[in-house]
Amino acid sequence: MVKRILRIVVITIISLVALIGLFLLVSIKPLSRTQAQDTPEYAAMMQRLDSLQPTSGKGSHDFVVGFAKENMTPSHPISLAGYGNRLGKPYTSVRDSIYVRAMVVDNGIxxxxxxxxxxxxxPPTVTLQLEKKLPAIGFSINNTFLGAIHTHNSIGNWGEGAIGIMYGDYEDSIVNFIANKIIRCIAKASANGIPASIHSGSVSVPAAVRNRLIDTGSVDSLLRVVEVKRQDSSRLILMSYTAHATCLFSRDLKLSxxxxxxxxxGMEANGYTFAMFMAGAVGSHRCNPPEYGESCIDWMADTVRGTYLAKHPVLTPVTDSSLSMMRIPLALPPSEAKITKDWQLRPWLFKAAFGQYQTYLTALRIGHLVMIGTPxxxxxxxTAPLDSLAAKEGAQVMVTSFNGGYIGYITADQYYDRDHYETRLMNWYGPGNGDYLTTCLLKLxxxxDEEQPSVTR
Known part of the structure; x- marks a missing residue:
């Protein structure tokens, strides 16, 4: 009897080991380390960008700008998205309501x-819904420039696959809720447009940001700004900054x-009728407060706002009424999602876990201002070479993140093997991807910025 039990135990253990071994065999493999520049996708993307034909052109009238915001706070607590170790826990209180904000810019063309x-x-799931819903209000995904503030204390339940484990199970009702709020906000902004002047520029706020990948690494400390002055004396401002919105801890289950x-x-309390924010090039960048938590929120907001208002930067008027937008499919090589320094998930498992969505690069030109959206x-x-190229061409650039798709972190290539969250767990497309994306953005x-004949919208 004892021998029989032992035989069953041994067979069970051997079977389990065999199954685990088989799973590992089909799910992981040595990291290929194929440089992005050596892939057929790179060549295809360069050809795609080189063949672009912009549809820019001066407008038939000066800019007309409308604005709106729409409260997006759910009627009941749902999962939080931002920190994976929460495992989809719902928020327990509302620290501050969440919104969608929009500006609509029109030049007559x-x-x-x-x-x-x-x-x-x-979320990509929301982008797919917007593609279907935008035509009903006279827009399309090709003239809608998307971004997020990247707070780690906002709502989840919008991700499929493994994302659902971290940010809450996928709920179609939440995806449609977000998409419908965006649609309503755009419609409201489109309806209240009046003639306006636009100015753009930047101011350095070095005290509020630090490199979190390399302690002594460089940072992009610029607060990039677009100001709008409408004929009714209303003042609008769009701001973009590089520090991650991670003041609150993962244990803080507050909607914020x-x-x-x-x-x-704070900007709206200091003379602006309407303010909005878009996360900039936040990779490798974190807040630099005396301490994190609630006090970090106050300190960061006060430092960024106070620096801008105190320095009174001279913004450049946008005198060229050109307005255009591009949305370019991004060609990506097979994923190289790392689990250790030298081992990766096989692409089929990565796709099964995180889904497969076409991602895009977006570019919006408003006169000399070029806004770039990344997924x-x-x-x-x-960002330094992007700023340099823009300056040579008499332009200003504002790089934003989270434009409706997501491909992980894009970091400087020399740090590819660094043992850090950004470069190990969240760097999904192999060595050379920093140069690849930057080359794409430079071409974009x-x-x-090329001048083309006007065409009617």
Missing amino acids: HRVAIVSADLLII RDYPGELVD CDYSGQL IHKI
Whole structure:
């Protein structure tokens, strides 16, 4: 009897080991380390960008700008998105309500909606719904520039696959709720447009940001700004900054916009009719407060707002009424999602876990201002050549993240093997992806800044 039990135990153990071994065999493999530049996708993307034909052109009249915000706070607590170790826990209280904010810019030839949501990202599932719903209000996904504030204390339940484990099970009702709020906000902003002047520029706020990947690493400390003065004397401001909105801890189960929310509220309390915020090149960048938690929210908002208002930067008037937008499919090589330094998930398992969505690069030109939208945590360490090219072409650039898709972190290539969350767990597309995305953005800036004949929208 004892021998029989032992035989069963041994067979069971051997079977389990065999099954585990088989699973590992089909689910992981040695990291290929294929450089992005050596893939056929790279060549295809370069050809795609080189063949772009912009549809820019001066408008038939000066800019007309409308604005709106729409409360997006759910009627009952749902899962939080931002920190995976919460495992989909719902929020327990509302620290501050969350919103969608939009500006609609029209030059008589083209019309574009600029949208920012108080979310971790604009989820791909929401983007798919927007593609279907936008035509009903006279817009399309091709003239809607999307972004998020990247708060880690906003709502989840919008991700499929493994994301659902971390941010709450996928709920179609939540995805439609977010999409419908965005649609309503754009419609309201489109309905109240009046003639306006636009100015753009930046101011350095070095005290509020620090490199979290490399202690002594460089940072992009610029607060990039677009100001709008409408004929009714209303003043609007769009701000973008590089520090991650992670003031609150993972244990804080509060619904909150984090420091970007308090920043826009503070601007609206200091003479602006309407303010909105879009996460900039936040990869490798964190807040730099004396301490984290509730006090971080106050300190960050006060420091960024106070620096901007105190320095009174001279913004450049947008005298060129050109307005255009591009949305370019991004060609990606097979995933190389790492589990250790030298081992990766096989692409089929990565797709099964995280879903498969077409991602895009977006570019919006408003006169000399070029806004670039990326589907990732694009590192602020990579923005210097973009600023340099824009300056040579008489333009200003504002890089934003989370434009409706997500491909993980894009960081400087020399840190690819660094044992850090950004470069180990969340760097999904192999060595060379920093140079790859930056090259794409450089080409996109150059292309959209080319002058082309006007066409009727």
